Amino acid sequence: MSSVLAFLEINTRVTPQEITRLSWEAMAAAHTLAAGLDLPVDLALVAYPGNPIFATIHGKAPRTVYAIDHTLLHAYTSDAYVAAYAQLIEKVKPAYVIFPHTYQVRDFAPRLATRFNEVLISDVTGIDPTPAHGHPGATFVRQLLQGKLNATYHHPGTGPCFVSVQAGAFRADTAEGGDTTIEPFLPTLEAAHIRVHPGEPFRAAAQTVDLGSASILVSVGRGIKEEANLPLVQELATALGAELAASRPICDNGWLPMDRQVGSSGQTVAPRVYIAIGISGAIQHLVGMKGSQCIVAINKDENAPIFEVADYGIIGDLFDIVPALTAAVRNSGT
Amino acid sequence: MKIIVAIKQVPERDARIRISPGAKWIDLQDVEFALNESDAYALEEALLLKEANGGEVIVISAGPERVGRTIREALAKGADRAIHIESADEDELAGYDALGVARLLAAATKDEQPDLVLTGLQSDDLGLGQTGVILAELLNLPHATLILKIEKTDNGLKVLRELEDGWFQHLELPIPALLTIQSGNTKLRYATLMGIKKAKTKEVRTVSVADLVAADPALKAAPVVELEEVLLPSKQRTTQLLTGTPAEAAAKLVEKLRFEVRAI
Numbered sequence: 001m002s003s004v005l006a007f008l009e010i011n012t013r014v015t016p017q018e019i020t021r022l023s024w025e026a027m028a029a030a031h032t033l034a035a036g037l038d039l040p041v042d043l044a045l046v047a048y049p050g051n052p053i054f055a056t057i058h059g060k061a062p063r064t065v066y067a068i069d070h071t072l073l074h075a076y077t078s079d080a081y082v083a084a085y086a087q088l089i090e091k092v093k094p095a096y097v098i099f100p101h102t103y104q105v106r107d108f109a110p111r112l113a114t115r116f117n118e119v120l121i122s123d124v125t126g127i128d129p130t131p132a133h134g135h136p137g138a139t140f141v142r143q144l145l146q147g148k149l150n151a152t153y154h155h156p157g158t159g160p161c162f163v164s165v166q167a168g169a170f171r172a173d174t175a176e177g178g179d180t181t182i183e184p185f186l187p188t189l190e191a192a193h194i195r196v197h198p199g200e201p202f203r204a205a206a207q208t209v210d211l212g213s214a215s216i217l218v219s220v221g222r223g224i225k226e227e228a229n230l231p232l233v234q235e236l237a238t239a240l241g242a243e244l245a246a247s248r249p250i251c252d253n254g255w256l257p258m259d260r261q262v263g264s265s266g267q268t269v270a271p272r273v274y275i276a277i278g279i280s281g282a283i284q285h286l287v288g289m290k291g292s293q294c295i296v297a298i299n300k301d302e303n304a305p306i307f308e309v310a311d312y313g314i315i316g317d318l319f320d321i322v323p324a325l326t327a328a329v330r331n332s333g334t
Numbered sequence: 335m336k337i338i339v340a341i342k343q344v345p346e347r348d349a350r351i352r353i354s355p356g357a358k359w360i361d362l363q364d365v366e367f368a369l370n371e372s373d374a375y376a377l378e379e380a381l382l383l384k385e386a387n388g389g390e391v392i393v394i395s396a397g398p399e400r401v402g403r404t405i406r407e408a409l410a411k412g413a414d415r416a417i418h419i420e421s422a423d424e425d426e427l428a429g430y431d432a433l434g435v436a437r438l439l440a441a442a443t444k445d446e447q448p449d450l451v452l453t454g455l456q457s458d459d460l461g462l463g464q465t466g467v468i469l470a471e472l473l474n475l476p477h478a479t480l481i482l483k484i485e486k487t488d489n490g491l492k493v494l495r496e497l498e499d500g501w502f503q504h505l506e507l508p509i510p511a512l513l514t515i516q517s518g519n520t521k522l523r524y525a526t527l528m529g530i531k532k533a534k535t536k537e538v539r540t541v542s543v544a545d546l547v548a549a550d551p552a553l554k555a556a557p558v559v560e561l562e563e564v565l566l567p568s569k570q571r572t573t574q575l576l577t578g579t580p581a582e583a584a585a586k587l588v589e590k591l592r593f594e595v596r597a598i
Binding site: 013079102107113115117118119121142143145146151152154158159201202215240241249252264266267273290294301305310312313314325332 | 345347348349350351353360431432433436458459460461462463464467468470471472476477478479480496497498499500501502503504505506507508511516517518519557558559560561562563564565566567569570571572573574575576577579580581583584585587588590591592595597598
């Protein structure tokens with residue numbers, strides 16, 4: 001029988017290990033899809049069957065949870081994951097395979113899909129399970145051109161439809177009881193087939209700034225043009241009692257240390273106020289800050305994607321607006 | 335080392351977005367094109383490896399005639415020669431999904447036997463982030479993604495991979511291999527005048543999509559995933575635009591932050 005199979009991911013870099021937030025969102029996406037198509041949901045994760053992590057699975061009850069177990073899966077490699085996941089997919093024969101769109105999934109899922117002559121529909125922000133436009137099956141929404149354009153996709157292929165969902169696009173289900181069977185799945189893997197040899201993950205430098213605890217963040221992007229212009233935003237941050245943050249290009253240039261970077265490769269933040277200055281709002285940045293309670297965008301491009309998530313916007317030259325804003329904050333006596 | 339770098343020409347970051355008739359893509363009239371950002375870093379890594387270890391850098395790109403300009407820029411920066419998979423028009427490659435495009439790339443490079451294939455992490459236009467990884471599977475090469483640094487070792491490569499939340503990891507893999515490169519780890523070079531001059535005489539082998547399909551009918555477009563239509567994004571929040579002179583807009587924002595958000 002056809003089904004929706006969602007693969008969950010475990011964060012092994014925290015103690016105790018936990019199923020990632022993105023995985024809960026992927027599970028919610030799987031349930032949305034399955035409810036519309038009247039299919040059962042199965043889950044799968046790499047863990048030994050007695051792992052206490054299974055007790056943490058909440059949300060709508062799946063039909064089966066597969067515990068994919070093999071010593072060659074303890075450290076992630078694309079070769080072993082592709083082989084193990086392919087074997088489970090061949091056994092379960094799902095109509096849809098859902099992943100959280102994480103760095104790890106981006107590493108192996110396109111290869112896994114290719115093994116089935118399929119193509120991953122990656123970084124999906126919306127799912128409509130009802131057949132439309134004369135195509136059977138679901139329609140998926142993705143972002144193009146760094147978030148400036150949306151596109152709908154469908155799957156005319158005959159094999160399983162592979163989908164990865166963007167962080168924050170689906171709301172994780174709240175707890176709901178239900179009976180679930182945990183079924184061990186032992187893939188056949190050979191060490192000789194694993195060509196990539198991973199080292200231990202490490203953090204480059206000790207985090208000296210905890211952006212997560214700041215109530216106001218003043219964040220700066222490409223629009224600042226040069227390092228010499230940074231004092232402009234630093235002064236605003238000081239006037240507001242805020243921490244200074246940045247988008248990736250600023251940290252890549254070495255203008256600010258990496259631990260001030262917000263986005264998928266940096267920190268995820270949700271302050272009371274996030275002021276984005278000269279930040280266009282590429283997807284990789286938005287996933288790190290769109291949970292902020294109030295978002296202010298200052299940008300000269302009125303079509304910049306940052307305005308899609310902003311509560312307040314000022315369209316104009318940051319070199320005029322930021323000094324005016326610093327002055328206004330100082331005058332207001334805060 | 336013989337290195338192939340797959341590059342893509344994409345609309346400039348600040349290109350004006352107007353949906354084209356048929357709603358399959360944007361209107362390309364007046365749109366400027368540029369080399370995809372992470373592909374520029376892939377090219378830079380290839381040139382650095384060549385400088386350190388010797389060898390050859392070959393760029394490959396698929397697209398209509400306009401792509402020739404981006405190929406010449408890569409040659410001017412120091413690539414030795416190029417392969418251009420030329421599409422008949424703007425629409426021909428749109429009929430292919432990522433697997434189809436990767437198959438074309440594999441077919442056009444099948445006689446090259448490279449030691450290393452590099453691509454950018456993802457394109458700034460379609461953002462699929464898959465072409466390199468799919469190509470690795472088609473060529474049966476080991477691969478790694480989100481790579482920041484490449485070092486040649488006695489028996490292969492040692493690479494630095496970016497993980498999430500400020501974590502990193504070293505990986506070792508044998509060659510031949512395929513890597514997708516993350517932006518930002520090095521400074522990109524500019525083409526020198528000498529480089530631009532030399533580029534004019536470097537070899538660009540052009541092969542049309544039709545030629546590849548004629549040689550292997552399995553390369554005909556047969557997408558398993560199709561783009562239905564493009565549309566402008568709907569806003570996730572209602573944005574109140576604060577207008578006026580910079581001082582007026584700033585004063586309005588301070589008032590909002592103080593009395594509505596109550597954050598200052």
